[in-house]
Amino acid sequence: MIVELSPRLLTWDDVDPARHPFDSASAPRVVRSLGPAHRMPCRPDPADGATRDGSRGEGESWADAMAHALAEHYGRWTVGWRWAHDEGDFDGGPVGTWCCPSHSVTTPDETLARVAAALCEWRAWLESLAGRFDAYPLALADVDDQRILWERAARNLILQVTDRTGCGSGWYGHCRQVLTWFLSRWGVAPGVAEELVDEAIGGRFASWTGPDAALVDDVAERLALSLRPADAVRPPPAPRRTTSRAGSRCVRPCPGRKRRTAPGTCR
Numbered sequence: 001m002i003v004e005l006s007p008r009l010l011t012w013d014d015v016d017p018a019r020h021p022f023d024s025a026s027a028p029r030v031v032r033s034l035g036p037a038h039r040m041p042c043r044p045d046p047a048d049g050a051t052r053d054g055s056r057g058e059g060e061s062w063a064d065a066m067a068h069a070l071a072e073h074y075g076r077w078t079v080g081w082r083w084a085h086d087e088g089d090f091d092g093g094p095v096g097t098w099c100c101p102s103h104s105v106t107t108p109d110e111t112l113a114r115v116a117a118a119l120c121e122w123r124a125w126l127e128s129l130a131g132r133f134d135a136y137p138l139a140l141a142d143v144d145d146q147r148i149l150w151e152r153a154a155r156n157l158i159l160q161v162t163d164r165t166g167c168g169s170g171w172y173g174h175c176r177q178v179l180t181w182f183l184s185r186w187g188v189a190p191g192v193a194e195e196l197v198d199e200a201i202g203g204r205f206a207s208w209t210g211p212d213a214a215l216v217d218d219v220a221e222r223l224a225l226s227l228r229p230a231d232a233v234r235p236p237p238a239p240r241r242t243t244s245r246a247g248s249r250c251v252r253p254c255p256g257r258k259r260r261t262a263p264g265t266c267r
Contacts, residue, residue, distance in 0.1 A: 005067050007080040007090055008173055011190060012181040015077040017127045022074060024123065028116040034069040036062055040108040041101070059101025063089065066115060077126065081119040083174070091170030092207070094125045094161070125164065129178060132157065133185045140187050140232045151224035154200075157182055158216050172205035179223065189233045196226045 013019065031037060041058040063082060070078040083093025088100045098104050098118035105111050136153040138146055161178050165171035176197050183193035200223035205211055211219075 004076070005064060005079050005082075007083045007093065008177065010077065010080065010177070012184040014075075015080070015126050015181070016185075017123070017130050020075045020077050022123055024120045027120055028113065030073060031066075031070075031112050031116040031119070034066065034073065036066040036069055037108075037112055039065075040111065041105055043106055059105045062105070063101050070119065078119060078122070080122040080126075081115065083122070085166050086168035092165055092168055092173050094164040094174060095121050097121050129157075129160075129181065130185075132160065133182055136186075138186045140227065140229050143227045143229060147224045147227070150227060151220045153182065154179060154223045155216055155220035158211070158219060162210050167208065167210040169207045171207065172201070175205060176201060183227075187232045188227070189231060192231045196223060196231070200226060 039062070041062040067079050067082060070081065080093070081095065082089040082098055084090070084095050084099045085093060088095075088098065095118050097114055104114055106114075132153075136149055138149060138153070143150065157178055158175060161175040162171070165174060176194075179197045179200075180190070180193045183196065184190050188196070200219050202219075202222075204215060204219070
């Protein structure tokens, strides 16, 4: 199973807690049962530069292997356990328990406990987002009457992401993703959702800088005003009905006539 490890590419369908059951109480046991837990990397020696560099590469390979193993066990949603604040394995994420192999890989017991805790932290964040999405039961068909609610929801989500990530390196990537997830949750086609969010933000969020209230309000307002009922996911077309063609075998008696004596003919 090949799993894309970047959490930035996760869609709402990938991470929606309603689609992916998870028991946080059993997570430490599951982590310790996976293959990478039995092949722990060596802890780097801070005084030895060569050893430290080699151990860093070993640690990164081990973290990738653990990410694959978790995804195979639970689903692809788990790859976010490494999405740390600031300049961790992936910039600008919501996870504080894990940083990167060079800082987070220590003793086997500590490292495995840290992986399980980071996984549970990531899951708790997803469940928190799901609750916030559902707090605003919206419908694109009624968007003209609900724009104030869409705007309020977008504003609150931006503030939640800025608080969770700390507005460090690359935090805006996850903010863009969360807004896209929100629109997708309420029926906006994923490709359209990405375009609308990008247009609303307009490249105005930056690393190491939290947006001021005026900017947050403007992004939320632009996003809400851009929505249209036509932005909804289109259902797949209904299957076509098949009809008999000339030359096909007749299987129905013809009223008032003798039953056919040869395939495809009626008398």
